Amino acid sequence: MTQHGHSHRHYNEAMLSVEDALERILGYFDVLDVEEKPILDAVGQVLAENATSRFNIPPMDNSAMDGYAVQATDVQGASAESPVTLSVIGSVAAGSLPTETVRPGTAIRIMTGAPVPDGADSVVPFEDTDEVERRDAGRSMDEVDIRFAVQQGADIRPAGEDVREGDLVLEKGAVLRPSEIGVLASLGYHTVKVVRKPVVAILSTGDELLEPGDEFGAGKIYDSNSYSVAASVQRYGGTPLMLGIARDNLESMNAKLQEGLESDILITSAGVSKGDYDMVKDVLAQHGKIDFWSVRMRPAKPLAFGVLTAPDGRQVPHLGLPGNPVSAMVAFEQFGRAAIHKMLGKSGFQKPRIQAVLDEPIHNFDGRRVFARAIITKENGTYHARLTGNQSSNLLTSMARANGLAICPEDLPVKEAGEVVEVQMLDWPEEVF
Ligand code: AMP
Ligand code: MG
Numbered sequence: 001m002t003q004h005g006h007s008h009r010h011y012n013e014a015m016l017s018v019e020d021a022l023e024r025i026l027g028y029f030d031v032l033d034v035e036e037k038p039i040l041d042a043v044g045q046v047l048a049e050n051a052t053s054r055f056n057i058p059p060m061d062n063s064a065m066d067g068y069a070v071q072a073t074d075v076q077g078a079s080a081e082s083p084v085t086l087s088v089i090g091s092v093a094a095g096s097l098p099t100e101t102v103r104p105g106t107a108i109r110i111m112t113g114a115p116v117p118d119g120a121d122s123v124v125p126f127e128d129t130d131e132v133e134r135r136d137a138g139r140s141m142d143e144v145d146i147r148f149a150v151q152q153g154a155d156i157r158p159a160g161e162d163v164r165e166g167d168l169v170l171e172k173g174a175v176l177r178p179s180e181i182g183v184l185a186s187l188g189y190h191t192v193k194v195v196r197k198p199v200v201a202i203l204s205t206g207d208e209l210l211e212p213g214d215e216f217g218a219g220k221i222y223d224s225n226s227y228s229v230a231a232s233v234q235r236y237g238g239t240p241l242m243l244g245i246a247r248d249n250l251e252s253m254n255a256k257l258q259e260g261l262e263s264d265i266l267i268t269s270a271g272v273s274k275g276d277y278d279m280v281k282d283v284l285a286q287h288g289k290i291d292f293w294s295v296r297m298r299p300a301k302p303l304a305f306g307v308l309t310a311p312d313g314r315q316v317p318h319l320g321l322p323g324n325p326v327s328a329m330v331a332f333e334q335f336g337r338a339a340i341h342k343m344l345g346k347s348g349f350q351k352p353r354i355q356a357v358l359d360e361p362i363h364n365f366d367g368r369r370v371f372a373r374a375i376i377t378k379e380n381g382t383y384h385a386r387l388t389g390n391q392s393s394n395l396l397t398s399m400a401r402a403n404g405l406a407i408c409p410e411d412l413p414v415k416e417a418g419e420v421v422e423v424q425m426l427d428w429p430e431e432v433f
Pocket of ligand 2: 205206207270271276323
């Protein structure tokens with residue numbers, strides 16, 4: 001591999017594939033420790049205990065309908081023309097227990113979810129009785145006409161149909177989606193043990209940066225990287241810790257890095273391209289070790305990765321993203337997201353990948369893997385990818401227009417229009433799928 005003209009011999013700089021860079025980075029992360037929290041606060045986190053049931057769900061045989069609990073043999077010959085009249089000996093609502101037993105010739109009024117009384121083996125829904133007409137006519141409700149024969153077991157939901165006492169219902173390692181949160185609630189869990197969320201310290205660097213909200217100034221730009229990265233951290237289940245902006249000087253960098261040591265990972269942006277190497281390297285070297293890598297990808301070739309050592313000896317991994325806003329986001333998607341997922345116990349989580357027909361070529365000038373910002377649509381059942389236009393890595397609005405990254409492999413000088421391209425979806429918009 002030929003090196004670039006301006007070589008930085010005093011850095012351990014290697015040209016790494018995306019996979020090699022990812023593997024090296026993930027080697028520094030482990031699944032985090034366990035926290036116990038209210039179930040609703042645990043959405044998206046990974047279960048750190050087996051959830052078993054102390055009881056049956058439903059707890060007892062219960063009615064699937066509002067109707068009458070009967071003995072099926074009593075109503076065998078019932079029809080609209082020759083209904084069977086039963087005497088109504090009681091009523092049972094959801095949440096209460098029946099006090100009577102159904103015997104031949106009798107029925108008990110029963111509501112959905114109410115326990116089936118002893119003696120009854122089936123439920124006749126109201127619509128198969130004269131319940132409504134009888135009530136409207138002001139006739140006695142002590143009797144009911146059954147107009148339909150039912151099978152034994154009809155409209156009875158058996159005890160333990162959903163969950164049996166002692167069942168392992170959710171296994172350690174399960175990701176808690178809304179349905180799992182509901183299942184935990186049904187088991188009576190109020191709090192749950194999950195893998196803790198990583199705290200991700202986020203730091204932007206540069207003398208040119210303004211805080212959004214600051215007055216606009218000539219020669220300055222607003223810091224967008226802190227925000228796009230923090231929003232991504234939130235999306236993937238981490239907790240961002242906003243450190244703000246470090247200026248391009250030792251004192252400022254040092255102060256901010258100290259704050260970054262309170263985290264599970266520090267993510268910085270900028271200062272890893274050639275011009276800024278020295279200062280950042282010197283500062284980071286005081287706190288730990290750092291490697292500057294060239295990753296065989298476009299955008300986001302320059303990447304820094306290292307480990308900071310906190311005063312208490314704890315090691316805090318540091319991911320240094322490139323400064324250009326698109327590069328920062330694309331590098332975060334490939335490396336930062338994977339690190340967060342690993343800490344959360346979601347190893348191997350991928351963004352959805354699809355195959356699309358490419359509507360215009362992707363050029364690959366220098367043997368890197370190209371992640372082209374693309375707009376994916378579905379036409380006549382086929383995915384199509386077109387590019388967002390100019391692919392310069394400073395054009396952040398192009399990222400806002402894209403819903404996927406179309407990938408041209410590193411060994412291919414061009415991916416032609418009409419060829420099938422792999423796309424890493426950034427989003428999964430409903431209007432497309
Ligand atoms: P650098 O790596 O410091 O040379 O930065 C590369 C480019 O990214 C420059 O044009 C910077 O102005 C820009 N940049 C760096 N940090 C940010 C940021 N936090 N938000 C937006 N642009 C940035
Ligand atoms: Mg800079």
